[in-house]
Amino acid sequence: MRGKLCKKINRKYPNHQNRFQISLCNLMSIKSRRVLPGFGLALGYTLAYLSLLILLPLGGLILKASELGFGQILDIALGERSLAAFRVTFVASFLAAGVNALFGLIVAWMLVRYTFPGKRLVDALVDLPFALPTAVAGITLATLYAGNGWLGRYLEPLGFKVAYTPAGIVVALTFITLPFVVRTLQPVIEDIETEVEEAAASLGASRFQTFGRIIFPALLPALLTGFTLAFARALGEFGSVIFIAGNLPLVSEIVPLLIIAKLEQYDVLGATALAVVMLAISFGLLLTINLLQWWTANRHKNAGGGKP
Amino acid sequence: MSIEIRHIGKRFGSFVALDDINLSIPTGELVALLGPSGCGKTTLLRIIAGMETPDQGEIFFAGAETTHLHARERQVGFVFQHYALFRHMTVFENVAFGLRVKPRAERPAEAEIRRRVMALLGLVQLDWLSDRYPSQLSGGQRQRIALARALAVEPKVLLLDEPFGALDTQVRKELRRWLRRLHDDMHISSVFVTHDQEEALEVADRVVVMNHGRIEQIGSPDEVYSNPASPFVYQFLGNVNVFHSRQQGAYAEVERGESLENSPGQATAFVRPHDIEITHQPADGALAATIVHVHPIGPVVRVELQHASEIVEVELSRERHEALQLTVGQPVWFRPRQMRVFDVSQPPRPAAEKQAFLF
Numbered sequence: 224m225r226g227k228l229c230k231k232i233n234r235k236y237p238n239h240q241n242r243f244q245i246s247l248c249n250l251m252s253i254k255s256r257r258v259l260p261g262f263g264l265a266l267g268y269t270l271a272y273l274s275l276l277i278l279l280p281l282g283g284l285i286l287k288a289s290e291l292g293f294g295q296i297l298d299i300a301l302g303e304r305s306l307a308a309f310r311v312t313f314v315a316s317f318l319a320a321g322v323n324a325l326f327g328l329i330v331a332w333m334l335v336r337y338t339f340p341g342k343r344l345v346d347a348l349v350d351l352p353f354a355l356p357t358a359v360a361g362i363t364l365a366t367l368y369a370g371n372g373w374l375g376r377y378l379e380p381l382g383f384k385v386a387y388t389p390a391g392i393v394v395a396l397t398f399i400t401l402p403f404v405v406r407t408l409q410p411v412i413e414d415i416e417t418e419v420e421e422a423a424a425s426l427g428a429s430r431f432q433t434f435g436r437i438i439f440p441a442l443l444p445a446l447l448t449g450f451t452l453a454f455a456r457a458l459g460e461f462g463s464v465i466f467i468a469g470n471l472p473l474v475s476e477i478v479p480l481l482i483i484a485k486l487e488q489y490d491v492l493g494a495t496a497l498a499v500v501m502l503a504i505s506f507g508l509l510l511t512i513n514l515l516q517w518w519t520a521n522r523h524k525n526a527g528g529g530k531p
Numbered sequence: 532m533s534i535e536i537r538h539i540g541k542r543f544g545s546f547v548a549l550d551d552i553n554l555s556i557p558t559g560e561l562v563a564l565l566g567p568s569g570c571g572k573t574t575l576l577r578i579i580a581g582m583e584t585p586d587q588g589e590i591f592f593a594g595a596e597t598t599h600l601h602a603r604e605r606q607v608g609f610v611f612q613h614y615a616l617f618r619h620m621t622v623f624e625n626v627a628f629g630l631r632v633k634p635r636a637e638r639p640a641e642a643e644i645r646r647r648v649m650a651l652l653g654l655v656q657l658d659w660l661s662d663r664y665p666s667q668l669s670g671g672q673r674q675r676i677a678l679a680r681a682l683a684v685e686p687k688v689l690l691l692d693e694p695f696g697a698l699d700t701q702v703r704k705e706l707r708r709w710l711r712r713l714h715d716d717m718h719i720s721s722v723f724v725t726h727d728q729e730e731a732l733e734v735a736d737r738v739v740v741m742n743h744g745r746i747e748q749i750g751s752p753d754e755v756y757s758n759p760a761s762p763f764v765y766q767f768l769g770n771v772n773v774f775h776s777r778q779q780g781a782y783a784e785v786e787r788g789e790s791l792e793n794s795p796g797q798a799t800a801f802v803r804p805h806d807i808e809i810t811h812q813p814a815d816g817a818l819a820a821t822i823v824h825v826h827p828i829g830p831v832v833r834v835e836l837q838h839a840s841e842i843v844e845v846e847l848s849r850e851r852h853e854a855l856q857l858t859v860g861q862p863v864w865f866r867p868r869q870m871r872v873f874d875v876s877q878p879p880r881p882a883a884e885k886q887a888f889l890f
Contacts, residue, residue, distance in 0.1 A: 418615035425609040426629035
């Protein structure tokens with residue numbers, strides 16, 4: 224089959240022994256060597272699907288932004304209001320992901336290592352932020368933390384104003400991104416044998432040393448993955464934030480909201496410029512964290528190592 | 532350091548893992564805990580290591596009570612069946628771990644740590660692998676690293692939980708011999724758990740045979756093999772043929788077709804396959820049988836005989852087999868050279884000395 228096709232291609236273009244033909248033949252040779260059928264079909268679908276969903280819209284975005292010059296994009300992005308919005312978005316997302324990295328680790332550890340009544344219920348609750356419409360979460364949190372809400376009533380006299388401030392954004396983002404850290408850590412914690420902890424104890428390590436030197440290094444790659452996912456999710460979050468943020472320009476306005484505000488004023492180019500900058504920064508951050516995570520995961524697996 | 536175990540008991544829910552265990556291990560001895568899976572041998576080892584707490588009883592290390600001491604304060608080296616190496620550390624760091632976690636005042640200087648770790652790696656003949664990661668080693672190498680790691684803290688007691696269970700036969704044999712040498716060089720007390728009788732008999736000074744949370748017999752390898760204290764030990768250590776028989780005074784008469792149900796002197800006779808003699812002619816006290824199978828296995832030939840409704844296993848040397856010229860379907864006679872009789876009610880001790888028999 225492969226030989227026939229290659230011959231056919233070669234017959235049709237006898238003088239075009241170009242790279243394309245060679246690589247096409249190679250591709251087919253990969254295909255014919257597979258035991259699992261459907262490689263070509265699956266690859267085709269994957270590429271079409273990803274193009275349609277990701278490459279096409281993003282390409283359109285960049286195309287639109289190219290109507291503006293690089294300097295103009297920077298001008299829009301570095302405007303006072305946009306700069307504040309970028310700062311609020313990234314700082315709040317980073318804090319939320321950080322809070323979840325810490326408490327998500329505790330929750331995941333609890334869910335894996337201990338048995339307690341209602342464990343399955345707690346396990347199911349972790350997924351709730353996935354399922355709940357984000358607007359509902361936003362309204363609920365805003366009501367709770369407002370000056371006359373159940374929690375806000377006691378927090379505000381103490382000087383903690385949460386609703387309609389940047390702190391509210393962090394709260395909403397923390398709620399939304401909780402499942403990411405927990406769900407990434409759970410399988411990894413399950414993989415850590417209790418024997419390793421016992422070995423450390425029999426060698427004289429204290430609990431703290433066992434955690435710091437044995438368990439934490441094993442969890443770090445997964446923790447970074449969870450953090451990245453939570454961070455990425457938080458950057459794009461809109462629904463839950465706008466209800467609790469108060470949306471004061473320069474104080475508690477997030478970038479997605481600013482983009483909408485610009486669109487409503489028919490400033491499509493301005494919105495596009497912000498979107499492209501957001502895209503570039505997000506992509507850069509994700510890439511960095513992924514590289515970091517890849518490095519942590521592979522640093523003790525040099526070439527030639529098999530799985531134990 | 533000597534270990535003294537007194538009246539140790541442990542339950543997991545309604546399952547009795549250990550039932551009133553008493554055992555004393557003098558300094559410098561290499562003891563094997565031998566038994567089938569679920570007999571409580573690993574639980575006992577973990578209690579000695581402090582990784583499990585007993586429900587009752589006490590443990591003394593060199594005369595001092597250690598029953599409630601935490602694992603990290605017991606100064607025991609523990610080797611796991613699946614190595615439990617730290618995957619994210621190099622071989623060197625794995626072995627150095629025990630030294631690095633010592634309190635600052637006791638921790639050796641970096642140069643001293645390096646010297647000691649390299650010496651230990653030399654001892655296990657793996658110093659050339661010091662900067663590899665565990666995932667790059669073979670099973671046998673990993674277990675040797677695990678041993679080096681356990682020895683780094685200079686333990687007074689070395690505990691090994693099925694240390695060679697996950698390895699190939701060839702590697703296992705080599706490591707066994709090597710463990711024995713290591714134990715003799717280090718002057719420590721060692722306890723290792725195994726379900727492999729050959730391993731226990733070959734390596735240990737003393738074998739503790741366990742079953743259902745109890746100790747069935749304690750003795751030298753030769754003692755437990757040639758003088759088993761109970762039917763269980765007989766059956767667990769090596770192959771054995773079981774004959775239902777009747778006790779008559781000092782004799783045991785093997786069932787010859789007639790039912791022995793409810794007869795008072797019921798007993799069971801145990802005969803090792805290599806203690807049975809086969810002849811072509813009927814002899815005094817011999818039983819008739821037919822040959823069902825002849826399997827030459829390495830240095831021995833295993834012959835299966837059909838006697839009444841039962842299969843009798845016999846092991847012959849190659850020379851003996853060649854002299855006899857046995858073929859399948861041939862009628863032969865067999866009689867045991869040596870046997871052991873236990874009451875059917877199975878008391879822990881054998882029913883008197885009935886080595887003489889009427890077969």
